[in-house]
Amino acid sequence: MKKNLFSVLAILIAVILVAKISGWFLNYSEQTNRIINSLMFTIIGFYYIVNGLLLNQLKIKITLLISGLFLIAMNFIPQNYIVSIIEIVCIIVPMLLVRYSKELKIKEN
16 A cells, blocks of 8 residues: 555655746646646645654654645745745754664654
């Protein structure tokens, strides 16, 4: 089940990446770019939530869940500089925590 879910997420991330890169050449409208960005942050947030639920280490689990929920919820929050800074922190901090964690274990189901 986990393997299938991560495969679907990888395909969705690849599609969003292709859409972002093609936007540089095809000059999508502002509304289309907003939709692509919203989908990108939603998928990243969902990925963080799924990984947070699978980990055993509490501090990384909580960080991933909070970051994932914020990345999904930020699509409904009016954008300003503070929200943009929090977005960047919510993307980078979980990656750094997972990268430099000494005892990272995933639940076996």
